[in-house]
Amino acid sequence: MAGNAAYDWDAFDSEDYLEHNYAELHDEDRHILNVVRDFLCSQSFDPEARGVDVGTGTNLYPALAMLPFCQDISLLEFSGANRDWLFRQINRFSANWDAFWRVLAEQDTYRAIVEPRDRLRRRATVRKWDILESVTEEKWDVGTMFFVAESITTFREEFTTSLGRFCALLKPGAPFAMTFMENSQGYEVGGRAFPALGIDVADVREEMWGLGNGLEFHRVDVGSQPLRDGYSGMILVHGHVK
Numbered sequence: 001m002a003g004n005a006a007y008d009w010d011a012f013d014s015e016d017y018l019e020h021n022y023a024e025l026h027d028e029d030r031h032i033l034n035v036v037r038d039f040l041c042s043q044s045f046d047p048e049a050r051g052v053d054v055g056t057g058t059n060l061y062p063a064l065a066m067l068p069f070c071q072d073i074s075l076l077e078f079s080g081a082n083r084d085w086l087f088r089q090i091n092r093f094s095a096n097w098d099a100f101w102r103v104l105a106e107q108d109t110y111r112a113i114v115e116p117r118d119r120l121r122r123r124a125t126v127r128k129w130d131i132l133e134s135v136t137e138e139k140w141d142v143g144t145m146f147f148v149a150e151s152i153t154t155f156r157e158e159f160t161t162s163l164g165r166f167c168a169l170l171k172p173g174a175p176f177a178m179t180f181m182e183n184s185q186g187y188e189v190g191g192r193a194f195p196a197l198g199i200d201v202a203d204v205r206e207e208m209w210g211l212g213n214g215l216e217f218h219r220v221d222v223g224s225q226p227l228r229d230g231y232s233g234m235i236l237v238h239g240h241v242k
């Protein structure tokens with residue numbers, strides 16, 4: 001058992017994580033993209049809306065999902081290695097993300113963005129952030145946090161804190177989407193072990209009922225080719241912050 005601080009997040013091998021998870025579009029991510037896209041398209045946003053993605057790592061698709069709706073998107077990341085990767089990718093994202101964008105562009109709102117690379121470069125910023133410690137008065141209009149709360153610790157209290165701090169970054173009523181690995185036993189990146197807390201839909205429900213309204217839960221089965229051993233599926237929740 002170990003908490004977030006016991007791991008060397010600056011030694012996170014960004015390229016290895018990307019290669020393993022996002023070099024190609026997997027069925028689970030396609031499913032999640034479809035649901036998040038349709039959820040965000042059903043919301044109304046202020047023209048000045050600002051988005052936030054927490055623990056972005058080397059996953060650009062939550063930011064791409066928010067792109068049509070936000071004047072700026074803050075990518076909050078603790079790991080220096082992942083921040084360096086993000087600075088490079090924001091400048092011009094790699095071809096692997098085109099498959100993810102194509103799923104989003106099945107909706108007109110996304111298709112209307114002719115140059116998503118230019119749009120992301122102009123609108124995204126990267127910031128060092130510790131979801132367990134950092135505090136701000138700033139509030140965002142829409143937010144995402146994918147595979148973070150359960151995948152940065154084995155401690156239940158830190159899982160709970162991450163969810164509370166994430167929701168506290170958003171304005172009351174703001175739409176959000178979060179994803180989780182279900183029953184994960186931890187994961188390896190570049191030969192280095194990283195932690196996870198084994199949670200299921202009931203755990204997410206229990207944590208979120210006091211934090212969100214209009215919550216919808218989705219469970220995504222592991223596909224025919226699971227990304228890694230030691231998890232049983234993915235969980236997606238979306239709703240509005242209380």
Ligand SMILES: C[S@@+](CC[C@H](N)C(=O)[O-])C[C@H]1O[C@@H](n2cnc3c(N)ncnc32)[C@H](O)[C@@H]1O
Binds near residue numbers: 004055130148
């Ligand atoms: C399993 S990865 C998920 C990355 C990405 N969001 C995705 O969907 O694949 C966990 C991420 O959380 C970041 N992280 C670890 N500890 C954190 C903390 N205390 N605050 C914010 N992010 C943290 C890691 O650097 C990593 O990018």
